[in-house]
Amino acid sequence: MLITPGKLLSQINSPDDLKKLDKVQLVQLCxxxxxxxxxxxSVYxxxxxxxxxxxxxxxALHYIxxxxxxxxxxxxxxxxxxxxxxxxxxxxxxxNRVYGGLSGFPKMKESKYDAFGVGHSSTSVSAALGMAVASKYLNQNDRQHIAVIGDGALTGGIAFEGLNHAGVSDTNILIILNDNCMSIDPNVGALKDYLTDITTSRTYNKLKDDVWKLLGKLSNFGKSAQEIVSKVETGIKSTLLSQSNLFESLNLRYFGPVDGHDIDHLVTILGDLKxxxxxxxxxxxxxxxxxxxxAEKGNATTWHAPGTFDKITGEIFKKVYEKPQPPKYQDVFGHTLVELAKANEKIVGITPAMPSGSSMNIMMKEMPDRAFxxxxxxxxxxxxxxxxxxxGLIPFCNIYSSFMQRAYxxxxxxxxxxxxxxxxxxDRAGFAGADGPTHHGAYDVAFFRCVPNMIIASPMNESELRNLMYTAQLPRNGKAFTIRYPRGQGVMPEWRTPMEEIKVGSGRKIKEGEDxxxxxxxHIGNxxxxxxxxxxxxxxxxAHYDMRFVKPIDEELLHEVFSKFSKVITVExxxxxxxxxxxxxEFMADNNYHAEIKRLGIPDRIVEHGEQIELHRECGFDPDGIEKAVIQMLETVNTI
Structure with missing residues (x-):
């Protein structure tokens, strides 16, 4: 089902077509x-x-x-x-977001209009500033550079680093703060309160509007008149809004706040700022x-990415199953953390802006003083x-695998x-699905495995996740404990199993075998x-072995494997x-074993977006790919 665009939109194939419209037509186009x-x-x-x-x-941006x-x-x-x-x-x-289709995010190789590829937050200011400095160096002084950043993304440290540098850069960079008081979950922190103060100061906003009108009237009278207006504007900001110097203290000229839904006003303002x-x-x-x-009146977190829905009623479609389904791993984490925290008062939870995505919101609701x-x-x-x-507290820090890279x-x-x-x-270890390569959790095992004082484990099912979390909260002699698990459902509808300790570094034999x-x-072990x-x-x-731990790896189990098998396949x-x-x-080489090993996993290239099973199939470690690897390995034996 293809969606038919409206009369004006059907004529817009590029921003050049957009510029052919009269300003009064922009309301209809919007x-x-x-x-x-x-x-x-709603459909896709x-x-x-x-x-x-x-x-x-x-x-307005593409028009101006x-x-x-x-x-x-x-x-x-x-x-x-x-x-x-x-x-x-x-x-x-x-x-969009379909295997082989458009990326859900801006992507440089997808379009010349995507100036910078993104997927995580807070990078726009730094990237746009780099472009602006390069343009200045190349004498492209007529070139404009615009970074659009949300109030939620502004809480990221790199955003402030970019703002700090931008203020002393003497470049044509325009930073647009898209302030909607939300990221995916409600914003937290002092910055939220600061922005609220700006947007709700009626006296400041009234005089600010008057200054804008005056600037427009004086714009034809040359630079000196504009300088006068600028000084008046700065005085208003300093006098009426003591906190407004946050941005201007970084040497960024601050304009606003303005109504982001008034297209006529936006076009005028952007034309002036240009x-x-x-x-x-x-x-x-x-x-x-x-x-x-x-979406306006409902839960903003729900409507961030609601899936398909009835656009008339707003009903979000959910799959109906005939029998109980396994839970999402994130929900098993969230409920298990609360269980453990009720029994151990030292446990606390931490998440960087993803309480619903990680299910940390379960603990935040039940124990608001112990979840952050x-x-x-x-x-x-x-x-x-x-x-x-x-x-002496026991922190469970939940971060998406791909976003953990930022905190290495x-x-x-x-x-x-x-x-x-x-x-x-x-969370989201392995392929993240339709969100694509900026969200795939491909590298955490490799970049954590080389760090001393680090334990790395991954559960094959919900019961093992609970047991690993139980083990992680027990007293130990230091060492970080990393537990990685995928996006989506597990395999156990009846998942609330009694928790028990797992010996750190121990795997298990799932099935005996000879070949x-x-x-x-x-989870891929399933x-x-x-x-x-x-x-x-x-x-x-x-024979099938669920190793459970990558570090320390179960050497006793590996001695058994290499003493018995000359053909080994690893899957991750x-x-x-x-x-x-x-x-x-490495274990095989260090212990002088000799075997044919086939490694299946994510190859050394960027894998694009798609459903998880589609990407597993592409990379050859879906069930068919594993079976094919086994048959090929056995055929090699038969031909010798």
Whole structure:
């Protein structure tokens, strides 16, 4: 089912077409663009509320600026659907987030209008500033650079680093603060209160509007008149809003707040700002889900990415199953953490702005004084956890695997070098699905395996996740404890099993066999179970070992494997280079064993988006791929 665009939108194949419209037609175009997004996402799914909130801003930016020569950088990219539709991807938009289709985020190789690829937050200012400095160096002084960053993304440390540098850069960079008081979950921290003070100061806003009108009237009278207005504006800010110097103390000229849904006003303001040299920030107040009642009035977290829904009633469609289904691993984590915390008063929970995505919100609801959302600040989350651990508390720090990369330095310096018992629960390990390579948790095993004082484990099912979490909260002599698990469902509908300690570094034998040994780590081991059952029907006996720990790896079990088998296959949902299979190879070499080993996992390339099973199949470690590897290995024996 292809969605038919409106009369004006159907004529827009590039921003050049957009510029042909009269200014008065932009209101209708915004309505058509908003409706096109609603129609598509309701049928095909995807991110929703964020893109609806910036429809007018998106249209105004492409109307005023000369993209792609003028470079537009979106932060995160959840809000870039309108941008994609206006820049030549309207007719492909139904393939958004589908295997082989458009990426759900801006992507440089997808379009010349995507100036910078994104997927996580807070990078836009730094990236746009780098582009602006390069343009200055190359004498492209007429080139504009715009970074659109949300108030949630502004809580990330790199955003402040970028702002600090931008203020002294003497470049044509315009930072647009898209302030909707929400990221995915409600924002936290002092910055939220600061922005609220700005947007609710009626006296300041009234005089600010008068200054804007005066600036417009004096703009034809030359630079000196504009300088007078600027001084008056600065005086108003200093007098009426004592906190307004946060941005201007960084030498960024502050304009706003303005209504981010008034297209006429936005076009006027952006046209003015385009001619003002130097670093500046425009504060736009928007509403997430604007123009779609259920999203505006409902739970913003739910409408961030609701899946498919009935656009008339707002009913979100959910699959109906005939029998009980396994829970999501994240929910097992959330409920188990509460169980453990009720029995152990030293346990605390930490998440960087993903309480619902990680299910930390379960603990936040039941034990609000023991669960902390620290904002989009992974580095802070890790060092904060380390500080908690120094005082004898037991922190469970839950971070998406791909986002843990941002805090690697803190894991090394603040946790492992100091041998602190911090527990890291890495959600979305392996392929993250439709979110694509910026969200795939491909590298955590490899980059943690080389760090001393680190334990790395991965459960094959919900019961093992509970047992690993139980083990992680027991007293130990230092060492960080990392537990990685995938996005999505497990395999056990009846998952509330009694918890018991697992000996650190111990694996288990799932099945005896004679022909080939399959060694797996984590949830992907369930594929091997299926393969063993298939091959057993064909008279092929495969041994299967669930190793559970990558570090320390179960050497006793590996001695058994290499003493008995000359053919070994390792399977992991992480990168092959430096991962679990590499650990097995190292053991074999260090202990002078000789065997043929086939490693299956994520290859040394960027894997794009798609359903998890589609990506497993592409990389050859779905059940069919594992079976094929076994057969090929056995055929090699028969031909010798």
């Amino acid at each position: 309505e058509e663009l908003r409706q096109f997004i609603i129609d598509n996402v 799914g995807g991110h929703f509320g964020a893109s609806l909130g910036v429809v007018e801003l998106t249209v 600026f000369n993209t792609p020569y003028d470079q537009l950088v979106w932060d995160v990219g959840h809000q870039a659907y309108g941008h994609k539709i206006l820049t030549g991807r309207r007719d492909e938009f139904h393939t 001619n003002i040299k130097g670093p500046k920030i425009l504060h736009c107040v928007t509403v997430k889900g604007k123009g779609y009642g259920p 959302d620290v904002g989009i600040a992974e580095q802070h989350a890790v060092t904060f956890s380390a500080g908690l651990a120094t005082q 330095d803190q894991v090394v310096h603040d946790v492992c070098i100091q041998n602190l018992p911090v527990n890291f629960c890495l 080939v040994a399959i060694l797996t780590i984590g 594929y091997a179970v299926e393969v063993c059952e298939r091959l057993e029907k064909r008279g092929i006996e495969i 949902d992480g990168c092959i280079q430096g991962g679990f299979g590499s650990a097995v190879l």
